[in-house]
Amino acid sequence: MAKNNKSADTATAKKKSTLKAPTGKVDSFGGLTKDELMNALRLMYLSRQMDHKVMTLLKQGKAFFHIAGAGHEATQVAFGLAMKQGVDWGYPYYRDMAFMLGLGLKPDQIFLHMLAKEDDPMTGGRQMNCHWASREFNVPTQSSPTGTQFLQAVGTALAERRKGNNAVVYVSSGEGTSSQGEFHEAVNWASREKLPVVFVIQNNKWAISVPVQQQTAGKYHSVSEMMKGYENLLRLKVDGTDYLTMNATAQTAFKHARIGHGPALIEAHTVRLFSHSSSDDQRKYRPQDSLEEDLKKDPIELFVKKLIDKNVLTELAYEEFKKEITNHVNEAAEWALKQADPKPETALKYVLDESGKRDKLEYEVLTTEGKPVVMVDAINHALREEMERNDKIYVFGEDVEDGKGGVFTATKGLSTQFGKDRVFNSPLAEASIMGVTFGMAVAGLKPCPEIQFGDYIWPGFMQIRDELVMMRYRSNNLFETPGVIRVAVGGYIHGGLYHSQNIEGFFSHMPGLLIAYPSNAADAKGLLKTALRLNDPVMFLEHKGLYRQSYATTPEPDSGYLVPFGKAKIIKEGNDLTIVTYGAMVHETNFAVKKLNEEGYSVEVIDIRTIAPLDTEMIFNSVKKTGKAVVIHEDTLTAGFGAEIAARIVDNCFEYLDGPVKRIAAADTPIPFHPNLEKEVLPTRDKIYTQLKELLNY
Ligand SMILES: Cc1ncc(C[n+]2csc(CCOP(=O)(O)OP(=O)(O)O)c2C)c(N)n1
Numbered sequence: 001m002a003k004n005n006k007s008a009d010t011a012t013a014k015k016k017s018t019l020k021a022p023t024g025k026v027d028s029f030g031g032l033t034k035d036e037l038m039n040a041l042r043l044m045y046l047s048r049q050m051d052h053k054v055m056t057l058l059k060q061g062k063a064f065f066h067i068a069g070a071g072h073e074a075t076q077v078a079f080g081l082a083m084k085q086g087v088d089w090g091y092p093y094y095r096d097m098a099f100m101l102g103l104g105l106k107p108d109q110i111f112l113h114m115l116a117k118e119d120d121p122m123t124g125g126r127q128m129n130c131h132w133a134s135r136e137f138n139v140p141t142q143s144s145p146t147g148t149q150f151l152q153a154v155g156t157a158l159a160e161r162r163k164g165n166n167a168v169v170y171v172s173s174g175e176g177t178s179s180q181g182e183f184h185e186a187v188n189w190a191s192r193e194k195l196p197v198v199f200v201i202q203n204n205k206w207a208i209s210v211p212v213q214q215q216t217a218g219k220y221h222s223v224s225e226m227m228k229g230y231e232n233l234l235r236l237k238v239d240g241t242d243y244l245t246m247n248a249t250a251q252t253a254f255k256h257a258r259i260g261h262g263p264a265l266i267e268a269h270t271v272r273l274f275s276h277s278s279s280d281d282q283r284k285y286r287p288q289d290s291l292e293e294d295l296k297k298d299p300i301e302l303f304v305k306k307l308i309d310k311n312v313l314t315e316l317a318y319e320e321f322k323k324e325i326t327n328h329v330n331e332a333a334e335w336a337l338k339q340a341d342p343k344p345e346t347a348l349k350y351v352l353d354e355s356g357k358r359d360k361l362e363y364e365v366l367t368t369e370g371k372p373v374v375m376v377d378a379i380n381h382a383l384r385e386e387m388e389r390n391d392k393i394y395v396f397g398e399d400v401e402d403g404k405g406g407v408f409t410a411t412k413g414l415s416t417q418f419g420k421d422r423v424f425n426s427p428l429a430e431a432s433i434m435g436v437t438f439g440m441a442v443a444g445l446k447p448c449p450e451i452q453f454g455d456y457i458w459p460g461f462m463q464i465r466d467e468l469v470m471m472r473y474r475s476n477n478l479f480e481t482p483g484v485i486r487v488a489v490g491g492y493i494h495g496g497l498y499h500s501q502n503i504e505g506f507f508s509h510m511p512g513l514l515i516a517y518p519s520n521a522a523d524a525k526g527l528l529k530t531a532l533r534l535n536d537p538v539m540f541l542e543h544k545g546l547y548r549q550s551y552a553t554t555p556e557p558d559s560g561y562l563v564p565f566g567k568a569k570i571i572k573e574g575n576d577l578t579i580v581t582y583g584a585m586v587h588e589t590n591f592a593v594k595k596l597n598e599e600g601y602s603v604e605v606i607d608i609r610t611i612a613p614l615d616t617e618m619i620f621n622s623v624k625k626t627g628k629a630v631v632i633h634e635d636t637l638t639a640g641f642g643a644e645i646a647a648r649i650v651d652n653c654f655e656y657l658d659g660p661v662k663r664i665a666a667a668d669t670p671i672p673f674h675p676n677l678e679k680e681v682l683p684t685r686d687k688i689y690t691q692l693k694e695l696l697n698y
Helices: 004-014 032-058 073-082 097-103 107-114 148-162 179-191 243-258 288-295 300-310 313-335 375-389 414-418 430-442 458-468 521-531 585-598 616-626 641-656 675-681 685-696
Strands: 088-090 169-174 197-204 234-237 264-270 371-373 393-397 424-425 446-451 484-489 513-518 538-543 554-557 567-571 576-583 602-607 611-612 629-636 662-666
Touching: 004 179, 032 073, 032 097, 032 107, 032 243, 032 300, 032 521, 073 097, 073 197, 073 243, 073 300, 088 148, 097 107, 107 234, 107 313, 148 169, 148 179, 148 197, 148 430, 148 458, 179 430, 197 243, 234 243, 243 264, 243 300, 243 446, 264 602, 288 641, 300 458, 300 611, 371 375, 375 414, 375 538, 375 554, 393 430, 393 513, 414 424, 424 602, 484 521, 513 521, 521 538, 567 585, 576 585, 576 616, 576 685, 585 602, 585 629, 585 685, 616 629, 616 641, 629 641, 629 685, 641 662, 662 685
Parallel strands: 088 169, 169 197, 197 264, 234 264, 393 424, 393 446, 446 484, 484 538, 513 538, 576 602, 576 629, 629 662
Antiparallel strands: 371 554, 513 611, 567 602
16 A cells, blocks of 8 residues: 555665555445445546537537547546545636536536636636636636646645634646646655645646656656655655546545645556647657557446455446436536626626725824834834734735845835744745745635745745636635735835836736725824735835935825825825826835925926826826826837826827927846946936926926
8 A cells, every 4th residue: 555655765665666555456336335336337437528519519510629638537536536625725627527526526617617608617617618717616726827736736735724614635747747847845844844735746747748758857757756755745646547447546545634744746647539729730849659558548338347356246247337427417418508697897897806895994183193204114013903803914025034034124024923834935936935825815705915026026926926816716716815915116225126126017917806005104004004905916125225214204194094096196286297106106206296396387297106006096197187197117119008097198188298208217127236336227316306307398
């Protein structure tokens, strides 16, 4: 039977075969009853027939796309059946239809999804087929990027542990996907914390047209061999075409994870009997003999043969059994075909939370104003107050624990007050931080991770763009992932090329994400507290140069103070020109405007405070009054967020404008280190003054 690697590791060094899997050969039916055996066969055959049916519907022009699981059924059904329904979580990959059937989904539900019908219970017709989900059985609607599921599974396992639940998380992919860095990050995190994650790598030897020999390192091109270094990881390399082996393997892996021994990694050798997908033709790149070899390992035929040999099934009964299932599949497909298609007017729904919660919060109620507070302390206090109020909030990231309390001290004291279960250091890996954020949020917690520098958020970009901000939409409002990502950004701290960037331009282009960029302590506190009470993902941008800046210091608002998203603030009223700005530029602008005031000009300054949503109403009203507009931001000019604001002003206020809408921004270069160089690139109060004056005199 299976062995924990701890002991296997030493032995593997001497003898590879110690990585032994359960074979099911000792007891020829692995302790399964006849009913259980027939149920497994039914699910495997059902899945295969559904593959055939969808391919037929495709040829008839009634379906759009398909990825078949043919050849993977033994592995998938065994793991589906091993799950505790409604307790465990699943992150299946696109080939995992038989897993979903094993878990308990019905062919009707699957056909609604396959045909992208209005009542598709997984995505409401928003995603291509085979993006599995089930609210009832804890399967968060899956996405298309290969490999993002691994870290999410780790996040969910972490969340379930923090909630005190004894849940196991299943996550799967093909062997090709195990080349993704996030797979390795996920195994590292799961193993480090002994998390109950069962990684199932279904190795069919091909990643579309790329054979495993070109994919996976090592003499054996084996994912399981490749992952030898992890102490708490149970590794099993098994014949994924043999149901009895897979049943024993799934039971062993789930038991190992559930009793707290840590994650398991199963490399199941499967066969790919169909092309990669309905858009692929494997005859173009796969030698005929490779296909013939695989056909000999058809898991359904192997299982049936065993059942017939051992008199569990007769040829005649099998013929009846097949007919019955085929009829059932045809009926389910015919029924689904008759169901309604999605209505076009629903296409814009569920980008953001539509529960109305955002409007129900009580904003800008200020009963006390405290002592002056610097921005970084205001952020720290917002975190503390909200964590006291809501025990679902978890803070993590690089160096966030005490003694350091964050490299800028924003999280100082929090791990001491709330313990290291709620405030903890993550591995130094931004994709991990974002993927775990997703997994925790989808499981109902409120993660508030810190990204130490905006310049290093990019490894987490895919987890944000393709996952976090997409979840509500892609699941048709079935799941939400309202994490609050705090990110330190901005220049003027002599941070050079890699500690100075602004990133809002990239992220403002993402439907489904709210973005705050406060310019002072009171707004930072109020906006962060609001962010932590909303149901949407939020990116909270904190300018490093303002953290301790005297001019960003304000009296501290009390613990009930919330600032709304989408409500800008007029910093200074005026009549000759409207300036729209945010972040550190609010202050550089104020310095320039002070000088202009002394010269008799009357300038209105608007701090937008949130990038998404943008308070266009306040901006347009102001521009209609002054007739002139300048947008000022610290980010580089080209395709910066200012371009969006300027375009909207032109679209909506054209008849009121007395001059061109100008933008003042950083030069289109990286931000260099030496102060002389940095000043040349970034906007400064002097440059702002000169350019504003030009426009005022236009
Ligand atoms: C990040 C990403 N890159 C590329 C793709 C396109 N793609 C989809 S499936 C696939 C091959 C995956 O192969 P493997 O993990 O071995 O699984 P299999 O399909 O063989 O079961 C590729 C390249 C994608 N969906 N996501």
